[in-house]
Amino acid sequence: MSRENSGLAGKRILVTGAGRGLGRNYALHLAKAGADVAVTDINLHSYRDFQPEADDMKNDTVVGDIQDLGRAALGYEVDATDQDGMADVMESIRSEWGGIDVLVNNVGGGSYSAGADTLPSTLPISDLRENMERNFVTTVLACQLAIPLMEQGSSIINVGSQAGEAAVEPMFSAYGSAKAAVAHYSRFLANELGPRGIRVNVVAPGYIATGRLSTVFAEMGEERIHKNVALGRIGTPAECASVIEFLAGGASRYVTGQILVVDGGALNFATSRP
Ligand SMILES: NC(=O)c1ccc[n+]([C@@H]2O[C@H](COP(=O)([O-])OP(=O)(O)OC[C@H]3O[C@@H](n4cnc5c(N)ncnc54)[C@H](O)[C@@H]3O)[C@@H](O)[C@H]2O)c1
Numbered sequence: 294m295s296r297e298n299s300g301l302a303g304k305r306i307l308v309t310g311a312g313r314g315l316g317r318n319y320a321l322h323l324a325k326a327g328a329d330v331a332v333t334d335i336n337l338h339s340y341r342d343f344q345p346e347a348d349d350m351k352n353d354t355v356v357g358d359i360q361d362l363g364r365a366a367l368g369y370e371v372d373a374t375d376q377d378g379m380a381d382v383m384e385s386i387r388s389e390w391g392g393i394d395v396l397v398n399n400v401g402g403g404s405y406s407a408g409a410d411t412l413p414s415t416l417p418i419s420d421l422r423e424n425m426e427r428n429f430v431t432t433v434l435a436c437q438l439a440i441p442l443m444e445q446g447s448s449i450i451n452v453g454s455q456a457g458e459a460a461v462e463p464m465f466s467a468y469g470s471a472k473a474a475v476a477h478y479s480r481f482l483a484n485e486l487g488p489r490g491i492r493v494n495v496v497a498p499g500y501i502a503t504g505r506l507s508t509v510f511a512e513m514g515e516e517r518i519h520k521n522v523a524l525g526r527i528g529t530p531a532e533c534a535s536v537i538e539f540l541a542g543g544a545s546r547y548v549t550g551q552i553l554v555v556d557g558g559a560l561n562f563a564t565s566r567p
Pocket residue numbers: 309310311312313314315316333334335336339340371372373374399400401402403427452453454455497498499500501502503504505506
């Protein structure tokens with residue numbers, strides 16, 4: 294698909310959790326495809342936590358990097374679990390741009406502290422709540438707030454995970470359950486919004502080398518991960534971004550309610566054990 298016919302030129306896109314990592318990559322990729330991009334993050338300087346992410350920055354925040362591509366950009370520092378804060382973001386986008394064509398609900402991630410109890414039978418309920426809030430509640434909240442700004446032809450892309458599709462790796466039990474909730478909510482939402490011409494899909498990444506996850510993969514053992522992936526390697530943020538572009542644009546206009554797993558064929562994931 295050439296950049297010209299992706300159908301994203303002039304589209305107004307909101308990407309949450311875009312201070313670094315996959316979200317930042319999605320924002321830049323969509324801007325290169327011609328979209329204007331608004332971003333949120335609890336800390337727009339979150340890239341500073343990981344040197345490879347910091348090395349990748351051209352400006353102080355991703356907002357400047359989008360503008361360098363010749364596209365309009367809006368940036369909001371807000372906690373995605375904060376209902377009033379997120380409502381203010383939507384109101385600002387409405388007054389600046391008049392609406393939203395594509396919402397990419399990227400905010401999320403698991404928390405893995407060494408020695409923490411992650412077994413589903415005993416994991417602390419506080420950890421479960423935290424994972425549900427950061428991954429699932431944020432997704433529902435942003436959808437509910439953005440939908441009134443959307444018209445026929447709009448697209449919502451929620452972000453799941455391979456950990457939401459297969460019940461392995463005990464460290465993912467709370468996080469994976471939250472991502473499974475994201476996937477199933479998205480099916481319900483696709484059903485509701487289909488008659489209005491608004492599509493809802495999920496991108497479920499596998500092992501993707503962002504700054505944060507690269508350190509986790511090193512602890513897990515990259516060789517073991519490579520054996521779990523049919524293509525024999527960890528994926529790149531760009532390889533997820535091109536799938537986001539597909540689901541955002543007209544090439545996927547008859548695709549809704551789908552979970553698109555971007556994992557290099559992690560065929561053994563379902564049977565692997567640490
Ligand atoms: N990288 C992978 O291999 C992988 C695999 C499966 C799923 N995912 C999913 O992709 C998404 C991005 O992952 P990543 O690896 O880029 O993570 P990341 O931690 O590098 O980036 C997440 C961003 O979200 C922000 N954020 C976190 N909590 C927030 C909150 N409450 N409000 C606002 N912003 C908040 C962080 O500051 C950070 O900038 C997540 O939903 C993650 O679960 C990633």
